[in-house]
Amino acid sequence: GQGVEQPDNLMSVEGTFARVNCTYSTSGFNGLSWYQQREGHAPVFLSYVVLDGLKDSGHFSTFLSRSNGYSYLLLTELQIKDSASYLCAVRMPNYNVLYFGSGTKLTVEP
Amino acid sequence: DAGVTQTPRHEVAEKGQTIILKCEPVSGHNDLFWYRQTKIQGLELLSYFRSKSLMEDGGAFKDRFKAEMLNSSFSTLKIQPTEPKDSAVYLCASSLEAGGGQNTLYFGAGTRLSVL
Numbered sequence: 001g002q003g004v005e006q007p008d009n010l011m012s013v014e015g016t017f018a019r020v021n022c023t024y025s026t027s028g029f030n031g032l033s034w035y036q037q038r039e040g041h042a043p044v045f046l047s048y049v050v051l052d053g054l055k056d057s058g059h060f061s062t063f064l065s066r067s068n069g070y071s072y073l074l075l076t077e078l079q080i081k082d083s084a085s086y087l088c089a090v091r092m093p094n095y096n097v098l099y100f101g102s103g104t105k106l107t108v109e110p
Numbered sequence: 111d112a113g114v115t116q117t118p119r120h121e122v123a124e125k126g127q128t129i130i131l132k133c134e135p136v137s138g139h140n141d142l143f144w145y146r147q148t149k150i151q152g153l154e155l156l157s158y159f160r161s162k163s164l165m166e167d168g169g170a171f172k173d174r175f176k177a178e179m180l181n182s183s184f185s186t187l188k189i190q191p192t193e194p195k196d197s198a199v200y201l202c203a204s205s206l207e208a209g210g211g212q213n214t215l216y217f218g219a220g221t222r223l224s225v226l
Contacts, residue, residue: 035215042201042217043153087153095158095165096141096207098215102152 004090006101012078013109020073020104022088031091033098034062034073038084046086047073075106083108112137114218116202121223128190131221134183135204143215144168144177144187145201153201156187160207192225199223 003025012018024032031050035043049055049064049071061074075082085105089098115134123129135142144156157177158166168175174193179185189196199222203215 033214042219043215044217045214048214089153091213096160096205096213097143097155097158097166098213099155100145100153102150 004088004099004101006086006088006104008102009105009107011107011109014078014080016078017074017076018078018082018106018108020075020086020088020106022071022073022101024069024071024088024090024101026090026092026099028093029066029090030093032062032064032071033089033091034060034071035087035089035100036084037087037103043087078108080108080110082106114202114204114216116200116218116221118221119219121221123192123223123225125194125225126191127225128188129192129223131187131189131200131202131223133185133187133202133218135185135202136206136216137183139204139206139216140182141205141207141213142179142185143203143205144185145203146171147199147201147220156200159185189223192223194225197223197225 005023033048034046037043047062049062054063064071085103087103089100117132140161142159145153156168159179162179176188199220201220203217205213
């Protein structure tokens with residue numbers, strides 16, 4: 001909803017990296033968050049970006065380009081336990097509302 | 111642990127029934143959200159409260175969905191009457207809005223609703 005798009009699935013290999021893409025075309029923008037959701041569990045906050053560029057947080061890094069309506073979550077040195085769905089969410093101005101994409105299911109193979 | 115608590119964890123309803131889902135936010139949080147999650151649509155916003163006031167009611171969900179927050183520590187979501195297409199996981203989340211900057215949503219474990 002609200003024009004937040006993510007690919008449905010992504011596969012990668014243990015020890016390598018994975019880039020989860022998110023594009024948005026919302027009526028407003030006041031930051032973008034990433035959440036991890038394991039099967040059968042609630043989403044858990046990972047990262048928040050509001051300025052353009054790369055934010056390096058170790059295992060998880062996030063990139064934002066506001067002019068292109070684009071963000072990605074980069075996971076490095078993948079582990080099997082990184083297999084989960086990754087949700088991006090755009091925060092709207094004025095209120096605290098987050099509009100989520102439908103999530104990308106990442107599968108990390110041995 | 112004083113996270114977001116949702117009850118029940120599972121609910122099975124017949125078509126046309128009324129069901130009420132419950133949520134207790136994190137103590138001290140002033141924002142509360144109800145979302146519905148399905149594999150096809152992902153997370154859809156149903157309602158948003160700030161300091162118990164309804165700020166957004168999720169447009170398309172107005173007719174059969176009603177969320178209330180009678181006090182700062184308890185919210186309900188009523189679905190009346192239920193339809194099979196309402197089968198989904200209903201997630202409640204809370205956050206502390208401190209003015210600008212990141213707002214981390216803390217989610218409950220959700221209520222899985224099945225409407226027969």
